[in-house]
Amino acid sequence: MLNHYCKFFCWLLVLVLVLSLSGQRKLIAQTQTVSVGIRLQKSINFYLENGFSVYYDSDKILSDRVLFGFHYVSSRLGSAINSNAIKQDRLFLSTHYIIRPQKKLNILTGIDLGYFHADYEEPVFDDLQNQSFLFALEAGIRYTIIKRISINSTLGYNLITGDGTSGAGTLYPLYFQISVLCNFQK
Amino acid sequence: MQLSKIIAFVCICGSAVVLSCGDPDISPDMLDGEVIFDASLYDPEAFLVSYSNPNPTPEEAEMPVIIVSHGYSASTFEWNEFREWNESNTEVLISQVLLAGHGRTYEEFKTSNWQDWSKSILEEYDRLVMSGYKNIHFAGSSTSSTLILDIINSGYFNDKIVPGNIFLIDPIIIPSSKSLSLVGILGPMLGYMEADNTLDEDKYWYHFRPEETLRELMNLLNEVRKELQKGIILPSGCSLKIYKSERDPTADPAGAVLIYKGVRGANGDPIDIEMIDSDLHVFTRLSLRTGIGQKDVLNQQNTFEDIIARISN
Numbered sequence: 001m002l003n004h005y006c007k008f009f010c011w012l013l014v015l016v017l018v019l020s021l022s023g024q025r026k027l028i029a030q031t032q033t034v035s036v037g038i039r040l041q042k043s044i045n046f047y048l049e050n051g052f053s054v055y056y057d058s059d060k061i062l063s064d065r066v067l068f069g070f071h072y073v074s075s076r077l078g079s080a081i082n083s084n085a086i087k088q089d090r091l092f093l094s095t096h097y098i099i100r101p102q103k104k105l106n107i108l109t110g111i112d113l114g115y116f117h118a119d120y121e122e123p124v125f126d127d128l129q130n131q132s133f134l135f136a137l138e139a140g141i142r143y144t145i146i147k148r149i150s151i152n153s154t155l156g157y158n159l160i161t162g163d164g165t166s167g168a169g170t171l172y173p174l175y176f177q178i179s180v181l182c183n184f185q186k
Numbered sequence: 187m188q189l190s191k192i193i194a195f196v197c198i199c200g201s202a203v204v205l206s207c208g209d210p211d212i213s214p215d216m217l218d219g220e221v222i223f224d225a226s227l228y229d230p231e232a233f234l235v236s237y238s239n240p241n242p243t244p245e246e247a248e249m250p251v252i253i254v255s256h257g258y259s260a261s262t263f264e265w266n267e268f269r270e271w272n273e274s275n276t277e278v279l280i281s282q283v284l285l286a287g288h289g290r291t292y293e294e295f296k297t298s299n300w301q302d303w304s305k306s307i308l309e310e311y312d313r314l315v316m317s318g319y320k321n322i323h324f325a326g327s328s329t330s331s332t333l334i335l336d337i338i339n340s341g342y343f344n345d346k347i348v349p350g351n352i353f354l355i356d357p358i359i360i361p362s363s364k365s366l367s368l369v370g371i372l373g374p375m376l377g378y379m380e381a382d383n384t385l386d387e388d389k390y391w392y393h394f395r396p397e398e399t400l401r402e403l404m405n406l407l408n409e410v411r412k413e414l415q416k417g418i419i420l421p422s423g424c425s426l427k428i429y430k431s432e433r434d435p436t437a438d439p440a441g442a443v444l445i446y447k448g449v450r451g452a453n454g455d456p457i458d459i460e461m462i463d464s465d466l467h468v469f470t471r472l473s474l475r476t477g478i479g480q481k482d483v484l485n486q487q488n489t490f491e492d493i494i495a496r497i498s499n
Contacts, residue, residue: 164362169440
């Protein structure tokens with residue numbers, strides 16, 4: 001299982017690097033940045049859920065101090081690869097405040113809002129709650145390695161989790177994520 | 187200079203928190219103390235078949251024996267009602283195991299690990315096999331369910347007497363209180379946690395839960411969760427059934443999904459599962475609870491009858 005997982009992300013990383021070096025995709029106006037990349041997310045003492053992130057920031061919005069994001073992560077791309085782990089998906093938006101925006105190393109703090117769903121598959125579990133709103137706080141850093149490549153790493157805390165009587169039982173509170181991003185800027 | 191001041195401040199605060207954690211205030215009325223102990227320690231013959239009848243006749247050796255074991259911080263009391271309910275049944279023997287570190291003192295609990303807890307179950311199994319018993323089954327509530335799954339996964343029963351049936355009552359793989367997942371970070375700062383037991387329950391469940399044992403519990407849950415992800419195959423001739431409360435404040439019902447997906451019979455068949463309309467953790471234990479209704483009594487009785495019926499077939 002680990003080999004399959006490693007191969008999948010190696011190929012995804014190669015794709016991001018190729019795109020970054022191609023210099024072909026200038027999507028937006030000069031002062032705006034769109035960053036696209038892979039997101040590797042681990043819940044503390046629970047699943048690896050991976051996927052992708054898309055970020056947007058502009059120096060016309062609060063002097064480049066706000067970072068908007070759209071994310072999808074899933075255990076289908078993590079712990080559930082070739083395993084019996086529950087297949088669960090998260091789709092969410094993020095808003096981060098950037099401290100030190102002009103530096104290579106930025107500090108990020110923000111919130112995530114979105115939706116979580118776990119697939120319990122069997123009808124015998126139909127009465128169990130398997131979905132939830134997502135509301136999390138995040139804090140971390142963003143480091144721009146070169147103009148085209150940055151790494152974003154945050155610690156997040158889900159404020160809504162299951163408690164055995166309500167809520168999604170496989171939504172754990174604390175998680176860590178690292179994203180490798182390709183930046184498209186004009 | 188400013189950074190070094192910040193680091194120094196954090197270190198001082200951290201030290202203050204750690205050094206402020208003392209021992210809990212244990213009273214003589216608690217199982218945690220040095221006065222009250224689990225009854226099986228005084229009178230093992232009344233609880234363990236391997237002690238009460240170590241030399242069975244050939245007929246007695248064929249009788250079904252079900253090894254029952256309790257959950258984290260609990261004691262043999264958790265299965266007393268099953269034994270009392272089965273008292274008039276001379277066709278099925280019940281062996282009530284006390285897990286290592288449990289039913290004794292806070293300090294003994296604190297120094298135990300999940301492998302010790304598991305050994306207690308295996309020791310009774312080994313004694314029964316040595317005595318000649320051939321028809322052995324297991325029933326575990328809560329953490330004992332998790333221990334039994336690990337035992338199966340370890341291949342312990344290869345070349346040994348295979349258990350005919352395994353019953354898991356409110357097994358825990360995912361804790362309902364997700365703060366348990368943070369025990370590695372918060373535990374050392376807290377030292378211990380307090381259970382919200384009644385005064386009567388304090389005689390049969392530990393009131394204080396050392397953070398060392400909470401970490402052991404989390405380690406066990408992680409270990410077995412990963413074993414389930416890889417897949418656990420039951421030995422040939424062994425059946426497994428889960429009985430899980432749909433609303434459980436201790437063992438999240440989502441854990442039953444992991445077990446159902448992760449365990450298969452030797453022929454690849456899925457295991458049996460029954461989701462119980464209950465709000466209780468270990469719904470088969472009703473004694474000392476308040477607010478018990480007819481539905482709870484029926485849940486308990488139906489489960490006891492189902493267990494005995496499956497063993498007797």
